[in-house]
Amino acid sequence: xxxxxxxxxxxxxxxxxxxxxxxxxxxxxxxxxxxxxxxxxxxxxxxxxxxxxxxxxxxxxxxxxxxxxxxxxxxxxxxxxxxxxxxxxxxxxxxxxxxxxxxxxxxxxxxxxxxxxxxxxx
Numbered sequence: 682x683x684x685x686x687x688x689x690x691x692x693x694x695x696x697x698x699x700x701x702x703x704x705x706x707x708x709x710x711x712x713x714x715x716x717x718x719x720x721x722x723x724x725x726x727x728x729x730x731x732x733x734x735x736x737x738x739x740x741x742x743x744x745x746x747x748x749x750x751x752x753x754x755x756x757x758x759x760x761x762x763x764x765x766x767x768x769x770x771x772x773x774x775x776x777x778x779x780x781x782x783x784x785x786x787x788x789x790x791x792x793x794x795x796x797x798x799x800x801x802x803x
Contacts, residue, residue, distance in 0.1 A: 710760035711789040714738045720786075720795050725778070731786060731796055734774040737762065743769035749777070754784040757792060 712718060718735035737743060743765035750757050756779065765771060777786070779798075786796040 708762045709790050710737060710744065710762055711791050712793040712795065713791075718795075722796070727781075729779045729798070731777045731779060732774065733758065733777070733788070733795065734772075737771035737773065739771070741765055743771050744773045745769060747775055751780070751783060754782055755792075756783045756786045758786060758788050758795075759790065760788075 714737065715735040716738045719733075721732040721734075723730045723732065737760075739762070741764060742762040744760045745763035746761050748759040748761060756777070758775070758777070760773060760775075763769060779786070784798045785794055787793060788795045
């Protein structure tokens with residue numbers, strides 16, 4: 682009886698840890714979870730500068746950091762979430778100076794396009 686109960690407990694704990702490991706990507710903000718999302722395009726010399734801003738629509742979470750990588754002309758932006766506190770609120774404001782070879786910007790793990798470069802633009 683004790684062994685069976687212990688096995689159930691171990692299985693439950695292992696399942697919980699496996700769920701946490703799979704849920705790591707759940708800590709990335711998706712566009713559908715942003716209120717008042719805006720993209721403002723500015724020009725500084727030959728560069729395009731984008732300003733992404735909005736409010737995380739999860740009351741207990743804030744943006745910890747932004748991760749960016751360029752893949753084949755696409756800049757992928759991911760906002761990694763953490764528990765909100767005095768230094769990490771739900772508001773975010775990110776300014777990106779885009780290299781010339783970036784043709785579009787996508788947001789989150791779902792890679793929702795938030796900005797395409799216009800033809801003939803800087």
